[in-house]
Amino acid sequence: MWIENDVFREDMEYIANVHFLPWEDMREKTVLITGGTGLLGFNLISALSYAALYREIPLRILALIRDEERAKIRFQELLEAGAPLFFLHGDLTKIPSIQENVDYIIHGASPTASRYFAEYPVETIRENLTGAVSLLEMAREKQIQSFLFLSSMEVYGALHRREKVDEMHESFVNTMQPRSSYPEVKRMIESLCCSYAAEYGVPAKVIRLTQTFGAGVHQNENRVFAQFMRSALRGEDIVLKTKGGTEHSYLYTADAVTAILSVLLCGKNGEAYNAANEVAYCSIREMAECVAHLPIVQEKYGSPVGVVIREDEKSAAVYPPELYMNLDTKKIQTLGWQPRWGLQDMFERMMGSYS
Template sequence: MPVESPDNSILQKDIERIADNLRQFPEIRNKAILITGATGLLGSLIVKSLICLNRCYSYNVSIFALVRSEEKAKTIFGALLDHANLHIVVGDVLHIPDIQEPIDYIFHGASATSSKYFVEYPVETIETAINGTRNVLELARAKNVSGMVYMSSLEVYGALHSDEPVPEDHGGYIDPLSIRSSYSESKRMAENLCCAFSAQYGVPVKIARLTQTFGAGVSYDDNRVFAQFARSVIEKTNIVLHTDGSTVRNYCYTSDAVRALFYILLRGENRTAYNVANKDTGISIREMAALVASLGSDTEVEFHLEANEKHGYNPTVKICLDTSRLHDLGWSAAVGLEEMFHNLIHSMKIDAELAK
């Protein structure tokens, strides 16, 4: 049986690390898990890690991967599509195809992810978050699942400027008249919808509030800031900031985030939110640019200030998530910020070479 990422040693190491960690959850042995957004960064890593768990430790997990594009699934999963326990379900959360088989657990990760998309297609952003999540919750209810995780975002806290780590019970502030709020407001509503289904129908759903997450597996043409910085090092060009870089947040490595999702699914409490971040990675965008520039001898930082809403830039915030609740479940982050960028850059270099 093929390994999960034969051409990318960094990503394969992450997958094997996750699979080894998942051995502590025997309750998923012989179970069926549905992943929405399965070709996304975290969704695809969940799928590959479960395949590795089956290959290395005979867990016999049935994996149902909901994907919008069969072609993209072929690109991302390659020979893994022949894995007997992997079932590709082509559709989207607004029109979920009929799944006849039992489903025991659900990771709901399908979502709009691009800031530019949020401001150009705010109606579709809201529709996917709310109507799509309702459809997944209805499926969870019909299948009488044992657990579900809704993958939310630190953006539910809005434009905070906090010197203290932000716990899950912090309300935050979001401007409902900002078009960019289509994402953050709909994430909030989707969280409340999860709680409503749990309270009214008994759906055992938990909420993961993810900070920005990156690592091996990020595509070379990803336009998020961490990928832009990494490309600058690879291509030996300067890092260009279009804001003053004063936003501060903490981050999380992809394999740490996936492990956290399983802790929340299998150890978390229903109708409860859990912040997912590495508490030791708090840094401003400006400082992060300098850190990444230091990893490339030909890279410096430039400022071309032009921030405005049409670009989809986040408002300036200072927010580091308090992860005490997640740590109480037994989880801890394993990868620090500098290693995150080393792995990201190395992984993107590999993918760029493969694309030639």
């Protein structure tokens, strides 16, 4: 998917021209990105490529990739358009030596599947930690202008009460659960970023992202938002296996990219920033109702689809109790950043990007 898709082109135009990003700071710079074939990485690389090709901001993009053939397929349209994108073959445990200068590093690579965290907690910790140390050492040696680590709202752990969660909020991570390998190693890397900034002067920052979706989501995506969307587009009831009381913030892909670039270019060294659309804070049940009542669904079937709760005896064992994660974004907004798209927009634009 590239700019022949109307939704994706509009996203790229918005990112490349948004008033609060100092794009001129990227001129003639080299950016190293890990995790480039994932959803956020793809949108980020596409946005930088668009700025280079259509805003005439010359820059170079180095993407660390494990499978070069897969990467060539993923970025085929960008490469054919002449994007200044170059691949580095390696992974978090074996990052190749880079002889050229690097000005910015955006570290987003990580295992992302919950089942992987639970089944391979040692590998989850080792891969993430090894890669982060290597990249921070590279940042130190090359005296880069800015290093950004893409962290997660999961560093705050399991919160069972409704409250605003700012960057100073305490964390509730149970270290005696293998699944906690993911949030715990994210916390450790955040501490490394702060430590490298304090001890060695590395300009490292952290962004704590909420769940993100929108244009570029793969049609085989299995997270709950994609399951809801597929059911609605087929005219089927959206089935919940719980009461859907868990509440989260959400963020559109293009807004996540502008948040990432805002912290990279304008954030303070050694500090963390939440990124979410506070207006898009809702329960799982409310999200399901939003999808069921989307105009595209009602136009296709003449009415909304149903939202049905089907709890069973296994639900309590499989699904966690109700949790709440209402991220406070005042800090990142001091950098000038603002989200543009709300929850309904996220679904409509995700669907539009499939067309």
